Amino acid sequence: MTKQKTILSGIQPSGKLHIGNYFGAMRQHIQMQEEGDAFYFLANYHSLTSVNDGGLLEEYTMDVVLDYLALGLDPNKCTFFAQSDVPQTTELAWILGCLTPVSLMEKGVAYKDKVANGLSPNIGLFTYPILQAADILIYHSHLVPVGEDQKQNIEISRDLAGKLNRAYDKELLIIPEEFIVKSVATVPGIDGRKMSKSYDNTINIFDEGKALKKRVMSIQTDSTALEDPKDPDNCNVFALIKLFADEETRKDIADKYRAGGYGYGHAKKELLGLIEGYFAEARERRKELVKNPDYVHDVLREGGKKARERAETVMEPIREAAGLYRSFDY
Numbered sequence: 001m002t003k004q005k006t007i008l009s010g011i012q013p014s015g016k017l018h019i020g021n022y023f024g025a026m027r028q029h030i031q032m033q034e035e036g037d038a039f040y041f042l043a044n045y046h047s048l049t050s051v052n053d054g055g056l057l058e059e060y061t062m063d064v065v066l067d068y069l070a071l072g073l074d075p076n077k078c079t080f081f082a083q084s085d086v087p088q089t090t091e092l093a094w095i096l097g098c099l100t101p102v103s104l105m106e107k108g109v110a111y112k113d114k115v116a117n118g119l120s121p122n123i124g125l126f127t128y129p130i131l132q133a134a135d136i137l138i139y140h141s142h143l144v145p146v147g148e149d150q151k152q153n154i155e156i157s158r159d160l161a162g163k164l165n166r167a168y169d170k171e172l173l174i175i176p177e178e179f180i181v182k183s184v185a186t187v188p189g190i191d192g193r194k195m196s197k198s199y200d201n202t203i204n205i206f207d208e209g210k211a212l213k214k215r216v217m218s219i220q221t222d223s224t225a226l227e228d229p230k231d232p233d234n235c236n237v238f239a240l241i242k243l244f245a246d247e248e249t250r251k252d253i254a255d256k257y258r259a260g261g262y263g264y265g266h267a268k269k270e271l272l273g274l275i276e277g278y279f280a281e282a283r284e285r286r287k288e289l290v291k292n293p294d295y296v297h298d299v300l301r302e303g304g305k306k307a308r309e310r311a312e313t314v315m316e317p318i319r320e321a322a323g324l325y326r327s328f329d330y
Helices: 019-032 054-071 087-097 102-106 109-116 128-137 148-168 209-217 236-244 247-259 264-278 280-290 293-322
Strands: 006-011 037-042 078-082 143-146 177-180
Touching (some): 006 019, 019 037, 019 054, 019 143, 019 236, 037 054, 037 293, 054 078, 054 280, 054 293, 078 293, 087 128, 087 148, 087 293, 109 128, 109 148, 128 148, 143 148, 148 293, 236 247, 236 264, 247 264, 264 280, 280 293
Parallel strands (some): 006 037, 006 143, 037 078, 143 177
């Protein structure tokens, strides 16, 4: 990967971020800001598919900004901004939508999964991949780091870029490359299913004190007696411990499991300490950022300006090719 490559990824501010978000995406985003021209955005338009409370969405958005900055995202090394600060994105989404067959959206696996999990089957959710394609294509993104569950949406983005280029017989959009993030194994929630806000089974990154302890102690385990040996590889608590512990600590705790006389309560206390220690510095940085809202808003303001400038260089020739009249400049 070279410095010339544009990396693009976004995260929805639709609730408190949890350790599944961190190990599944955030940690990789922070690492990749060193490896290319990174654009990271808060996908607040996408959040409207599930959040209909304006005050709550604003709160969630600022929480995500604080979380990322506290965890090490450096606005001097990447472009960090809100999706809604770049009007060219929804402009491109409409043009792409006019080239998208309904049958392509009907094949969307993510849409079907979200509806099955209780989300309203609204048009925004149905056409989500078109807006996601615009998010990617409006910056001439080369690499899009995603998990396996988003692979189909990247394929749709590539397909729509090709459709637009062919429609106007010009190379107006770069065909992005998928970059499947080989993250840790699926992060289990406190009920054993994949950690997700949809299941209310999360442990939030910046929970502390009684709130953190309550979630950790609620992790579901089997009924194996305290004195009996246990299999660490079939335990949700140990699966979480592995995320935070170094190799020596993992081995030590695994040996305790297998030896017997070590209960799940002991393991949960170890996990609690590991989580507290892992995020301790970030937690203190976040508290300082909360005291400096002007800085946080300045980060988004500058990031939005840079993102708009890049997006406009991509959008201008598309408007011209499509014959769209405009009497003003951004």
